[in-house]
Amino acid sequence: MSFEDDLIALLPRLRRHALARTGHLAEADDLVQAACERALQARRQWREGTRLDAWVLTILNNVCIDHARRRQTRGTEAPMEELDAVPDTNWSRSVEARITLEQVLGVLAELPDAMRAVLSLVAVEGLTYEEASNILKVPIGTVMSRLSRARIELMRRLGSDGGQVMNGAWS
Amino acid sequence: MTAGGDEASATDLALMALADGELSDAEAERLRAAMAADPSLARRYELYAASRRVLRQAFAQLDELPASPRLLASLRREQAATLAPRVAPRRAVFALAAGLLLTVGLAAWFGQQAQRSHDASVGTQLARESGAVAAALEHLAAGEEARIGDGAQALSLMPLASYDGGTAWCREFEARRVSGDDALRALACRDAAAPAWEIREVIASTAAPEDSGSEFRPASGERPAVLQGRPLTPEQERAAIASGWPRH
Numbered sequence: 454m455s456f457e458d459d460l461i462a463l464l465p466r467l468r469r470h471a472l473a474r475t476g477h478l479a480e481a482d483d484l485v486q487a488a489c490e491r492a493l494q495a496r497r498q499w500r501e502g503t504r505l506d507a508w509v510l511t512i513l514n515n516v517c518i519d520h521a522r523r524r525q526t527r528g529t530e531a532p533m534e535e536l537d538a539v540p541d542t543n544w545s546r547s548v549e550a551r552i553t554l555e556q557v558l559g560v561l562a563e564l565p566d567a568m569r570a571v572l573s574l575v576a577v578e579g580l581t582y583e584e585a586s587n588i589l590k591v592p593i594g595t596v597m598s599r600l601s602r603a604r605i606e607l608m609r610r611l612g613s614d615g616g617q618v619m620n621g622a623w624s
Numbered sequence: 625m626t627a628g629g630d631e632a633s634a635t636d637l638a639l640m641a642l643a644d645g646e647l648s649d650a651e652a653e654r655l656r657a658a659m660a661a662d663p664s665l666a667r668r669y670e671l672y673a674a675s676r677r678v679l680r681q682a683f684a685q686l687d688e689l690p691a692s693p694r695l696l697a698s699l700r701r702e703q704a705a706t707l708a709p710r711v712a713p714r715r716a717v718f719a720l721a722a723g724l725l726l727t728v729g730l731a732a733w734f735g736q737q738a739q740r741s742h743d744a745s746v747g748t749q750l751a752r753e754s755g756a757v758a759a760a761l762e763h764l765a766a767g768e769e770a771r772i773g774d775g776a777q778a779l780s781l782m783p784l785a786s787y788d789g790g791t792a793w794c795r796e797f798e799a800r801r802v803s804g805d806d807a808l809r810a811l812a813c814r815d816a817a818a819p820a821w822e823i824r825e826v827i828a829s830t831a832a833p834e835d836s837g838s839e840f841r842p843a844s845g846e847r848p849a850v851l852q853g854r855p856l857t858p859e860q861e862r863a864a865i866a867s868g869w870p871r872h
Binding site for chain 1 (some may be wrong): 636637640641644646671672674675676677678679680681682683685686687689691692694695696698699785796828851852854855
């Protein structure tokens with residue numbers, strides 16, 4: 454397999470990650486394209502035998518951060534410290550199965566980008582905390598506390614959308 | 625732990641690590657025993673596990689959408705040209721206000737571009753070949769390429785995705801210089817009132833800021849609303865092409 458074939462095989466994962474970060478498919482595809490261009494230009498920096506997915510996700514993370522900076526003035530997301538407390542809500546497998554990608558993206562859009570990044574890398578892409586820590590260049594402890602916070606926010610907000618009550622897991 | 629920002633407790637983080645498969649067998653076993661004895665721990669664990677399931681299930685829905693043919697094509701092109709030196713980008717003289725284009729038909733729009741600039745930009749080239757461009761938009765599936773023009777000026781045109789805009793059919797397409805890096809991405813629509821493809825908006829082009837190299841820069845403003853929707857599936861697109869983009 455050539456380098457390009459390996460990149461092509463990664464496209465679905467890159468696209469999921471970029472979509473989690475931007476919320477819009479066409480925009481996500483643009484970011485993936487930019488990341489692929491950078492990866493192709495820097496291909497000599499990738500050492501054979503190391504993981505290409507982690508390397509390209511690192512590039513994509515940088516592209517996403519640059520992109521977020523460029524459009525910062527339009528952002529509606531809450532800063533990490535100022536997230537509203539959302540009432541506890543109920544949860545059930547039947548609610549869970551009906552959740553759509555649009556709903557999830559709607560909630561992700563309200564979270565800080567740093568939270569979207571860990572949710573995508575660990576919960577969606579299944580990377581380890583250590584791998585996510587290397588990609589995002591933050592300590593593992595930070596990955597874990599962000600991830601915990603992000604998941605609680607995600608579930609509360611999804612739950613409150615559905616108008617259910619979440620059993621007071623955190624009461 | 626509250627949503628207000630308290631640090632997660634060590635127990636919470638351990639429960640999360642269990643849900644993420646980060647614990648050793650021995651640690652996992654100890655925690656499962658604690659959960660069996662304390663339902664509040666079990667509920668907190670379930671929240672972490674459920675969030676993982678929800679996210680995976682939601683993002684799996686993305687796999688139903690067609691892959692971006694533009695991405696595939698650009699990687700394939702790269703593969704074919706691995707050893708060829710990259711041509712320095714020519715800066716296309718091609719800036720325009722997206723809003724001006726709303727009511728201008730394809731040929732008219734391209735004609736204006738041709739009059740306005742005498743350089744070899746992608747837009748000018750498209751203008752000279754408006755008939756071929758319209759035919760390509762009418763007949764090609766997303767990801768298929770047509771050669772527009774020939775010689776050093778030849779362009780490759782590829783529809784990227786098609787959308788049902790309610791009262792119009794719309795297609796995002798890319799035109800790229802075969803022998804260089806100049807490129808243009810635009811949205812063309814065809815509505816029932818005027819069943820011809822017309823350019824609605826230039827979405828991105830390699831023209832503009834000084835240091836932009838050959839990377840795509842978005843045109844100013846929001847992406848057109850129609851592109852925020854779901855593209856047609858390959859089957860829906862095939863049907864639309866086969867029936868000549870029927871009236872809504």
